Amino acid sequence: MKVKWIISGLVPLLLLVAVVAWVMINGAGIEKDPAAPIEVLNIERINTTYSGFEISISNTGPEPLTISQVIVNDSIWNFGVSPSESLKRFEEGEITINYPWVQGDPHVIKIITENGIITEGEIAAATLTPERSWSNFLNYGFIGFYVGIVPITLGLLWYPFMKRFSRKWINAILALTVGLLLFLFIGTLADGFEMGAEAPAVLQGTMVVMLGAVLTFLLLIGFDQYSQKKQALKVSSPFNIALLMAVGIGLHNFGEGLAIGTSFSLGEAALGTFLVIGFTLHNITEGIGIAAPLLKIKPRIRDFVLLGVIAGAPAIIGTWVGGFIFSPILGALFLGIGAGAILQVIYVITKMLINDHKKHLEPTVSWLNFxxxxxGLLIMYLTAFFVKY
Structure with missing residues (x-):
């Protein structure tokens, strides 16, 4: 009986393999050459060096391709490609161009394949790309520290003030936190979609964001329910909620670090400085949000330190990644995970508020909570003016 059951599952699978193999060997039955070559060359990153430009590229199309020409500002220029001018599918390479670039000037680089397909990259304002050195590593780390840990810690310092609130006002603060998180959730998704669009189309950046968000949300919901069952709790503990919130905000701050690190690495120092100030003001509210679930308990000092590091430290990592090894698809994935974590916290806090109001026979949505x-939404919207450009 068991053998028949296994065979019934294997037969369709084997038939599917046979059909796919037949099509791959014999074709689909219609033999027709494409009207144009199917070539997709993706420019991953352009670094400006003392001698010119170094361009990281990858072949994300279905066929091998060969690079035949490089044009810089409408002039054909000599170039070198490593490991080879011909790239197989998913193979990466680096183009080196010796070019007398001018500080602050825009430069347009066109890469032409053997079949005439043109891929264009642009340097808005040429400046020397920061080298990978310990001094730059520390400088970028300090930037992430200012953006992540400092404002989160300042926000957590509001805890003693909020601790004296009554139950209704604590619930209002939790509702404010939901507003903060909802804005963060939408913003994180939007940033993820934007970053995913920069990744090669074959990697499906938008879908990576959605999968990261949905799977993270479901995983955290399942873990939370398992923890409640194990501890015989009806709702999540306040510290667990704050911890999950710190994780979600931390992943969001990783994306902010990416933006700042990338801005500095591309020579947009003024923009990078503006973002540092803006994100510092913007992220103070996140610290307040993390502190809100803790108002019903007496946390220890080390709990605040842990939450501050979890929520703020990813900004440091983000500045390093954005400044030195930025990858759009990885950034999109992390932002998707962050969005899912934030959504799970919204769900848990909302559920906690609803249960508390039912327990005290109060309307689910009071005017104070509304x-x-x-x-919360307005605070995030107004402070976002400092970080949008």
């Missing part, structure tokens, strides 16, 4: 929720 006001807190709205204020």
């Amino acid at each position: 006001s807190g929720f709205t204020i």
Whole structure:
């Protein structure tokens, strides 16, 4: 009986393999050459060096391709490609161009394949790309520290002030936190989609964001329910909620670090400085949000330190990645994971608020909670003016 059951599952699979093999060997039955070559060359990154440009490329198309020409500002220029001018599918390479670039000037680089397919990259304002050195490593780390850990810690310092609030006002602060998180969730998704669009089309950046968000949300929901069952709790503990919130915000701050690190690495120092100031102001509210679930317990000092590091330290890692080894698809994945984690915290806090109001026979949505929720959205919206450009 068991053998028949296994065979019934294997037969369709074997038939599928046979059909796919037949099509691959004999074709689909219609033999027709494409009207144009199917070549996709992706420019991963352009570094400006003392002698010219170094361009990281990858072949993300279905066929091998060969690079035949490089044009810089409408002039054909000599170039070198390593490991070879011909790239197989998914193979990466680096183009080196000796070019007398001018500080601050825009430069347009066109890469032409053997079949005439043109891929264009642009340097908005040429400046020397920061080298990978310990001094730059530390400098970028300090930037992430200012953006992540410092404002989160300042936000957590509001805890003693909020601790004296009554139950209704604590719920209003939690509703405010939901507003903050909802704005962060939408913003994180939007940033993820934007970053995913920069990745090669074959990697499906938008889908990576969605998969990361959905799977993370479901995974955390399952883990939370397992923890409740194991500890015989009806709702999540306040510290666990704050911890999950710190994780979600930390992944969001990783994306902010990517933006800042990339801005500095591309020579947009003024923009990078502006983002540092903006994100510092913007992220103070995140620290307040993390502190909100803790108002119903007495956390220890080390709990605050742990939460601050978890929420803020990813900004440091983000600046390093953005400044030195930025990858759009990895950035999109992390932002998707962050969005899923934030959504799970929204779900848990909302559920906690609903249960508390039912317990005290109060309306699920009170005017005080609605006001807190709205204020949370407005705070994030207004402080976002400092980080949008």
